[in-house]
Amino acid sequence: xxxxxxxxxxxxxxxxxxxxxxxxxxxxxxxxxxxxxxxxxxxxxxxxxxxxxxxxxxxxxxxxxxxxxxxxxxxxxxxxxxxxxxxxxxxxxxxxxxxxxxxxxxxxxxxxxxxxxxxxxxxxxxxxxxxxxxxxxxxxxxxxxxxxxxxxxxxxxxxxxxxxxxxxxxxxxxxxxxxxxxxxxxxxxxxxxxxxxxxxxxxxxxxxxxxxxxxxxxxxxxxxxxxxxxxxxxxxxxxxxxxxxxxxxxxxxxxxxxxxxxxxxxxxxxxxxxxxxxxxxxxxxxxxxxxxxxxxxxxxxxxxx
Amino acid sequence: xxxxxxxxxxxxxxxxxxxxxxxxxxxxxxxxxxxxxxxxxxxxxxxxxxxxxxxxxxxxxxxxxxxxxxxxxxxxxxxxxxxxxxxxxxxxxxxxxxxxxxxxxxxxxxxxxxxxxxxxxxxxxxxxxxxxxxxxxxxxxxxxxxxxxxxxxxxxxxxxxxxxxxxxxxxxxxxxxxxxxxxxxxxxxxxxxxxxxxxxxxxxxxxxxxxxxxxxxxxxxxxxxxxxxxxxxxxxxxxxxxxxxxxxxxxxxxxxxxxxxxxxxxxxxxxxxxxxxxxxxxxxxxxxxxxxxxxxxxxxxxxxxxxxxxxxxxxx
Numbered sequence: 001x002x003x004x005x006x007x008x009x010x011x012x013x014x015x016x017x018x019x020x021x022x023x024x025x026x027x028x029x030x031x032x033x034x035x036x037x038x039x040x041x042x043x044x045x046x047x048x049x050x051x052x053x054x055x056x057x058x059x060x061x062x063x064x065x066x067x068x069x070x071x072x073x074x075x076x077x078x079x080x081x082x083x084x085x086x087x088x089x090x091x092x093x094x095x096x097x098x099x100x101x102x103x104x105x106x107x108x109x110x111x112x113x114x115x116x117x118x119x120x121x122x123x124x125x126x127x128x129x130x131x132x133x134x135x136x137x138x139x140x141x142x143x144x145x146x147x148x149x150x151x152x153x154x155x156x157x158x159x160x161x162x163x164x165x166x167x168x169x170x171x172x173x174x175x176x177x178x179x180x181x182x183x184x185x186x187x188x189x190x191x192x193x194x195x196x197x198x199x200x201x202x203x204x205x206x207x208x209x210x211x212x213x214x215x216x217x218x219x220x221x222x223x224x225x226x227x228x229x230x231x232x233x234x235x236x237x238x239x240x241x242x243x244x245x246x247x248x249x250x251x252x253x254x255x256x257x258x259x260x261x262x263x264x265x266x267x268x269x270x271x272x273x274x275x276x277x278x279x280x281x282x283x284x285x286x287x288x289x290x291x292x293x294x295x296x297x298x299x300x301x302x303x304x305x
Numbered sequence: 306x307x308x309x310x311x312x313x314x315x316x317x318x319x320x321x322x323x324x325x326x327x328x329x330x331x332x333x334x335x336x337x338x339x340x341x342x343x344x345x346x347x348x349x350x351x352x353x354x355x356x357x358x359x360x361x362x363x364x365x366x367x368x369x370x371x372x373x374x375x376x377x378x379x380x381x382x383x384x385x386x387x388x389x390x391x392x393x394x395x396x397x398x399x400x401x402x403x404x405x406x407x408x409x410x411x412x413x414x415x416x417x418x419x420x421x422x423x424x425x426x427x428x429x430x431x432x433x434x435x436x437x438x439x440x441x442x443x444x445x446x447x448x449x450x451x452x453x454x455x456x457x458x459x460x461x462x463x464x465x466x467x468x469x470x471x472x473x474x475x476x477x478x479x480x481x482x483x484x485x486x487x488x489x490x491x492x493x494x495x496x497x498x499x500x501x502x503x504x505x506x507x508x509x510x511x512x513x514x515x516x517x518x519x520x521x522x523x524x525x526x527x528x529x530x531x532x533x534x535x536x537x538x539x540x541x542x543x544x545x546x547x548x549x550x551x552x553x554x555x556x557x558x559x560x561x562x563x564x565x566x567x568x569x570x571x572x573x574x575x576x577x578x579x580x581x582x583x584x585x586x587x588x589x590x591x592x593x594x595x596x597x598x599x600x601x602x603x604x605x606x607x608x609x610x611x612x613x614x615x616x617x618x619x620x621x
Contacts, residue, residue, distance in 0.1 A: 041435075041438070041439060041442075139316070139319055139320055139323065140323065142320045142323075142601075143320055143323035143324050143327055144327070145600070146320065146324050146597040146598075146600040146601050147324070147327075147593060147596065147597050147600070148555060148556050148558065148596050148597075148600065149556075150562055150563075151562060151577055151592065151593060151596060152331075152593060154562065154577060154578070154581055155331060155332075155577075155581065155589050155593060156331060158581040158584075159331065159332075159334050159335045160334070231446065235446075235448050238448055238450075239448060239449070239450060239563050242448075242450045242563075243563070243566065243578065245581070255448075258450065258451065258454065261454050262454075262567070264462075264469070267454060267457065267458055267462065268458070268462050271458070274454060278448075278451035278454070278455070281448055281451060282443075282446055282447050282448070282451065285446040285447075285448075286442060286443060286446040289442050289445060289446055290442060293438070293442070
């Protein structure tokens with residue numbers, strides 16, 4: 001099978017970042033940081049995400065009100081009392097906007113962590129052992145890749161019940177195939193490299209060769225893929241919650257804060273209800289995608305000059 | 306070539322089988338069964354059991370699976386829980402609108418993406434390139450539902466130029482311009498995302514080709530830069546793009562779920578949401594299967610097409 005599927009998206013090839021390619025004064029890490037800093041959008045994205053993560057962690061300290069507290073005026077426009085107004089139930093919108101950042105961060109990191117681990121194990125085993133193991137695992141990967149993800153996710157969520165934990169698990173358990181293919185490709189090309197062969201000659205155990213010698217050298221493309229994956233997971237969670245198939249009220253998620261805007265009255269006369277959470281999703285996803293792009297440039301051995 | 310195609314087809318068979326198994330398992334995780342859903346509460350338990358026995362619901366799961374698979378092969382997808390019509394008929398009505406929407410969006414997205422991607426690659430690291438990179442990432446990062454709501458707010462509510470949803474105005478279903486008006490906003494939503502993605506692909510692909518030796522040769526023999534880019538580089542850079550388009554078409558159909566819901570577009574995406582809300586599992590199962598088959602077919606087709614387009618590829 002030709003390597004079309006991974007052709008462009010995963011163009012990053014596994015770099016044994018060997019010292020021979022690099023300048024003598026700089027360690028590989030310093031060089032990567034230096035190249036990452038050149039990508040201004042990525043730097044801006046990193047600063048923004050650091051800010052958002054701090055906001056998510058310290059939400060109770062930052063938020064001016066309580067997220068579930070119902071106030072007298074509902075659907076009130078922004079005022080000195082409620083900076084972004086109140087929602088249709090009468091809860092403070094600015095506070096909910098802050099708390100909702102927690103949902104996005106947890107889903108993004110949780111889901112991607114789960115599927116990166118599964119994908120790495122499947123891909124590593126498949127690529128290293130080859131033969132029947134490879135054939136079976138890769139056909140299984142094909143099966144899961146055949147379902148357009150959002151449709152499958154929607155169906156599974158509707159069966160298992162929409163809530164935060166289920167969404168993390170479903171995204172995590174359905175997202176691994178692309179990582180598996182990526183890792184398999186890396187392992188295939190790494191297993192014939194000299195330092196791996198010498199490990200085999202030394203009689204090291206297979207898990208040790210795989211996890212201590214091969215995988216650390218395959219980490220760069222996984223990291224890039226995972227970064228873009230976090231952005232994608234945040235969009236999927238927001239979309240599910242928007243449809244009412246995700247995080248359920250009263251818990252605030254940027255997606256479910258937009259659900260009400262499906263009614264024409266909210267859309268037309270109460271834009272403060274749906275514009276701020278929408279902008280937050282765009283900014284966070286954009287920032288993470290810029291970081292991913294910066295990482296790809298910084299970790300790509302081909303752009304070494 | 307022929308042996309390659311045959312081998313490729315043979316590989317597709319176990320995958321196809323796996324897809325049906327996964328689909329069957331997922332739908333069977335759903336609580337309840339058709340009999341419990343239909344009967345009124347006064348029916349006796351004995352009668353219920355008899356009916357379940359007749360429908361084969363008491364058989365072991367694997368027997369049920371092969372029973373269902375047998376029906377599937379004969380083109381019998383079952384009946385919708387909500388409309389009681391054959392599932393195949395329900396879905397058939399929805400395919401047209403979805404195809405209209407996604408293919409228009411794909412074409413427009415590509416028309417936008419190609420020139421931007423090319424300029425972005427040729428003028429790498431210029432201000433134009435940064436502008437293109439920034440904008441394309443914006444297109445990728447904005448969720449369909451937010452963009453859709455924003456466009457409805459601006460063009461349908463404030464300016465009142467375009468309709469907020471649906472496929473046609475009541476009474477003027479045959480009016481061509483009315484149809485176009487209804488298409489503009491949802492197509493725009495999908496096209497923005499597609500354009501953003503393909504600017505990245507075109508740029509990456511062209512950059513890869515621009516570094517190749519044969520282009521250095523072309524430059525060395527004194528060809529103009531425009532000729533080099535347009536005649537020599539672009540042709541080769543577009544090959545992988547064709548593949549990506551082929552591979553992503555089925556995912557586009559799945560990706561239209563949100564857009565169709567926001568714009569009340571009566572396609573397969575909206576049907577998916579409706580079926581989920583009404584717990585119409587036969588329809589859901591068929592929708593999932595259909596899209597999975599399309600993915601498999603598209604994979605196969607692009608692999609074969611690729612071997613025709615790129616003579617460098619030889620399959621053993």
